[in-house]
Amino acid sequence: MIETQAKSLPEITQSLWFERHWSSVYEALEDGRIAQDDWRNVFVHYLPKPTEDNRLWLGVDVSGIARPNSPTAEDRTALAVHNLPKCEKAITYGWHFSTVVALSEEPSSRTFILDQRRVKSDTTAIQMAFEQLAQLAPQLPTRSIVLLDRGYDATWLWCRCSTLALGVLGRLKQKRCFYRPAPPPTGKRGSPRKDGDLLQVGNARTYGIPDGQAVGEDAKGRPVQICWWKHLHVKQARWLQVNVIGVIRPHASKSERDPKVSWLVWLGDPVYDFRSL
Numbered sequence: 001m002i003e004t005q006a007k008s009l010p011e012i013t014q015s016l017w018f019e020r021h022w023s024s025v026y027e028a029l030e031d032g033r034i035a036q037d038d039w040r041n042v043f044v045h046y047l048p049k050p051t052e053d054n055r056l057w058l059g060v061d062v063s064g065i066a067r068p069n070s071p072t073a074e075d076r077t078a079l080a081v082h083n084l085p086k087c088e089k090a091i092t093y094g095w096h097f098s099t100v101v102a103l104s105e106e107p108s109s110r111t112f113i114l115d116q117r118r119v120k121s122d123t124t125a126i127q128m129a130f131e132q133l134a135q136l137a138p139q140l141p142t143r144s145i146v147l148l149d150r151g152y153d154a155t156w157l158w159c160r161c162s163t164l165a166l167g168v169l170g171r172l173k174q175k176r177c178f179y180r181p182a183p184p185p186t187g188k189r190g191s192p193r194k195d196g197d198l199l200q201v202g203n204a205r206t207y208g209i210p211d212g213q214a215v216g217e218d219a220k221g222r223p224v225q226i227c228w229w230k231h232l233h234v235k236q237a238r239w240l241q242v243n244v245i246g247v248i249r250p251h252a253s254k255s256e257r258d259p260k261v262s263w264l265v266w267l268g269d270p271v272y273d274f275r276s277l
Contacts, residue, residue, distance in 0.1 A: 167268030
């Protein structure tokens with residue numbers, strides 16, 4: 001085979017004269033190893049540079065690639081199928097992949113991938129996310145912020161991310177419980193209280209007076225109200241202080257589902273202006 005224009009294996013495969021029986025090509029792919037550290041360095045090098053007024057925003061999430069007809073594929077795990085009722089079963093089998101990306105300032109179908117790894121059966125997506133963030137954090141610009149979906153609402157992850165030079169903004173599950181600082185000892189008999197008053201997501205009777213609030217508009221001109229509570233903790237990690245943010249959009253979808261309320265947890269600069277989120 002002669003191909004004078006091709007300069008790489010993918011270009012050769014596009015040639016009309018490429019015959020797919022070159023065993024040496026498949027042997028090389030099978031025996032090869034990806035230099036993950038080198039790839040990560042390349043990805044970080046070409047990241048968009050944040051300005052003084054803007055931070056670098058990161059996103060991490062897990063996605064699945066179904067391989068239901070590959071019983072000999074190594075280390076397949078169960079995947080949830082979300083397009084019911086068209087499929088026959090709600091569970092299939094394949095691989096999970098955890099991906100960390102840098103988010104562009106403008107909405108786009110393109111993004112900057114920083115790291116992607118398969119979540120094996122002996123670990124979890126949460127553990128893999130922290131491993132990826134821990135390796136990326138030293139190479140990222142200061143004051144970078146990582147966004148986490150509700151699937152990453154985990155005290156274990158919050159505690160470990162608090163050791164990284166990253167801000168963390170994560171969505172909360174309904175009924176998540178936080179506690180205010182414990183009141184001072186009263187001097188009476190018995191041990192002093194370890195936790196203050198409860199703040200439970202979704203339970204308005206526990207909100208009390210927020211530490212701050214602001215009113216504005218979203219990109220479509222619809223009203224948005226933001227409230228935040230500082231210096232909260234969870235019982236499993238009383239030493240870790242977090243901030244809770246409530247975002248209320250009275251006319252988000254202009255339907256019966258309004259108002260739409262989102263709850264977020266913030267780990268990072270305690271004096272951060274949440275109105276800029």
